[in-house]
Amino acid sequence: MRADVDQMIVDIGRGLRSPTGRDLEEIRWHVSLAGFDPTETYPADRRVVGLRRANGQIIQRGDLIPTDEIHYLRHVEHQQEWPTGTTQAQYERSLANLAARMRVGIVPPFGWHIGIIGRTGDAEGPIGGDWMLVEYRVSSGHWSTGHQRRDGLAFANQRQRKRWLRLPR
């Protein structure tokens, strides 16, 4: 059950549980299925102002954009991390596929977040990175971000994280 896996993530983060291989597999699938929160919106930031939404509307300052769309616009349209022509559905599918892969690294929970990092592969765009990250937030039950990085190892630098639960391969 999703609530059980969320509790597992929290317990791992608190040091109350050492994850088994089975636990990590459950976490991967749990994150893979989570998606962005369909009810959440954020005000358009400057990177997406002026971009065109799927409905043809040009984004203005102050527009409220659904979280899945705003992440797509930032990282695919503005920063060109994914291949040219990648649709929002394809972007989200690539994040789900990343989390489901076996050779990914799992960064230990920090607060209510757990990160999954793996090689970008075919999802690397003209200005993409070698590594892709999807981060999951337990308190919302959804992804909080998905983007590409040049240095996958450096992700754990910040936030005073503990050791990786599993290193990427």
Next chain:
Amino acid sequence: MATPSQVNLWNDITLRSTGLLLEDILERAVNWDERPDGERLDMYLEWEALVDRLHGTIEDDQDGQLTSEQRQRLRELARAIVPARKIILRIGLVYPDLAHVLDDVPLTDDERINHEIVSLRHWAMKLRSYSDFWSSPLLKKQERQAFVLEWDNAIDRLIDVEQLASSGQLGPEARADLRQVADDFTALLPTMRRLNLRLPDLDALERARMVEAA
């Protein structure tokens, strides 16, 4: 492996996006606590991702990989980030290690010390992270060698800051930050020994941990 033109484009986007998001952050900082939790988290994560990209751009600058225009834009961005430091920290976002770029940015003595301590904290976190990969093929030999050299430099700078503290030149905020950094380095002593990295002067490290609160 990224081609030079890809590196060039990556850095172009990094500089532009970081500048744009910095403007967004400064605008929203005015009423930060009133903003929805989800929005604040979103800003935190996006800024954190761009700070990480910025660190890569700064490394590329050190390696001579930036164009002259990018070098100038990087320094202009640093000049915009420095005065925003207190705001960025107040709202709980990460503050970048601007490293050698600050050589070209006018700073007061206090600002220079504060940034030095930021850099030391960054190096402590980097060691903590790299220690997991030290023997992994994911960490290239050249990266490992470069890290060792840079680590020596970080140790020297830690001692320099401790000497400033001992001579009473640090303000209360910097002393508190130095104590925290010293705690971080102390906790990492076993890691330094395991990886055969240079250790800081242990007496100086202990003095930094005990530097007076007021």
